[in-house]
Amino acid sequence: MIDMSSLAQCIDPLAPLFWDQFWRVRSAFLVPGVEARDIAEKCGSIRPGNAFLEIGVGDGRNLLVVCQAGLRVHGIDFSSVAIARAKARLQKEGFSVDLELGSAGNLPYPDEHFAFITAIDVLNHLPEPEVCMAEVHRVLAPEGRVYANALSVRDPNRAMVASLGREVAHNLYQLPSPEYESGQEVSCIMRYYEIEDVKRIIGGFGCETPLQEYVRIDGGDLPPFSSVTHEHVFWRLDLRKVAIQ
Numbered sequence: 001m002i003d004m005s006s007l008a009q010c011i012d013p014l015a016p017l018f019w020d021q022f023w024r025v026r027s028a029f030l031v032p033g034v035e036a037r038d039i040a041e042k043c044g045s046i047r048p049g050n051a052f053l054e055i056g057v058g059d060g061r062n063l064l065v066v067c068q069a070g071l072r073v074h075g076i077d078f079s080s081v082a083i084a085r086a087k088a089r090l091q092k093e094g095f096s097v098d099l100e101l102g103s104a105g106n107l108p109y110p111d112e113h114f115a116f117i118t119a120i121d122v123l124n125h126l127p128e129p130e131v132c133m134a135e136v137h138r139v140l141a142p143e144g145r146v147y148a149n150a151l152s153v154r155d156p157n158r159a160m161v162a163s164l165g166r167e168v169a170h171n172l173y174q175l176p177s178p179e180y181e182s183g184q185e186v187s188c189i190m191r192y193y194e195i196e197d198v199k200r201i202i203g204g205f206g207c208e209t210p211l212q213e214y215v216r217i218d219g220g221d222l223p224p225f226s227s228v229t230h231e232h233v234f235w236r237l238d239l240r241k242v243a244i245q
């Protein structure tokens, strides 16, 4: 077992390569999941023109609904291939958005800038999710909203991940991915959360709805390592920034 900041130091330079390759091998755009429906509904309570941020945009499947709601859309991802794919997807639909290459742990935005922030399928891949959540807190406006998810320890694919990867800390696996990058070892982190782990990273936020698990069934063209089953179990994080006493 190693400490989290050492892990972050060895993972951080490799992780964008993993995700570049992940997005490069995909032929089709990801289908929006149940989270896009929830995000669209929450956009209804945000005044049009207010600033929105998605952390880890991937190929942009969650951004379409936010563009349709008339928010000022920003997105960040440390994979340049993801950024290019998301831009292409949104342009095809006639939307122009501000997407930047950068890290979830060091958001290049001013304090209290965003009314609404999302991070879908991202907290599972961070060596130090509490660093990301502290950044989210910093750039979120007072009373601003956060909608995110985190893989549950009850996710059905956990056993498969455990058998393929190396457990580098409790419920945290480092996955090698030889099928994605020949000759170069690139890594991905898979982190599974107990409710206590979720509570630990959301200090400073209030829960709009109680912490709950939900099931998502993914369809379509998934890469071979990512699923034995297409069913996933996540924690839903529906949060609001509250003043720290």
Ligand SMILES: C[S@@+](CC[C@H](N)C(=O)[O-])C[C@H]1O[C@@H](n2cnc3c(N)ncnc32)[C@H](O)[C@@H]1O
Pocket (backbone or CB within 6 Å): 015, 016, 019, 020, 030, 055, 056, 057, 058, 059, 060, 061, 062, 076, 077, 078, 079, 082, 102, 103, 104, 105, 119, 120, 121, 122, 125, 126
């Ligand atoms: C599983 S994908 C999810 C993409 C999108 N949110 C969705 O729901 O389809 C995870 C994304 O997070 C990005 N990512 C992972 N760790 C990151 C980090 N530390 N900083 C910025 N982006 C990160 C990856 O490049 C990838 O595009």
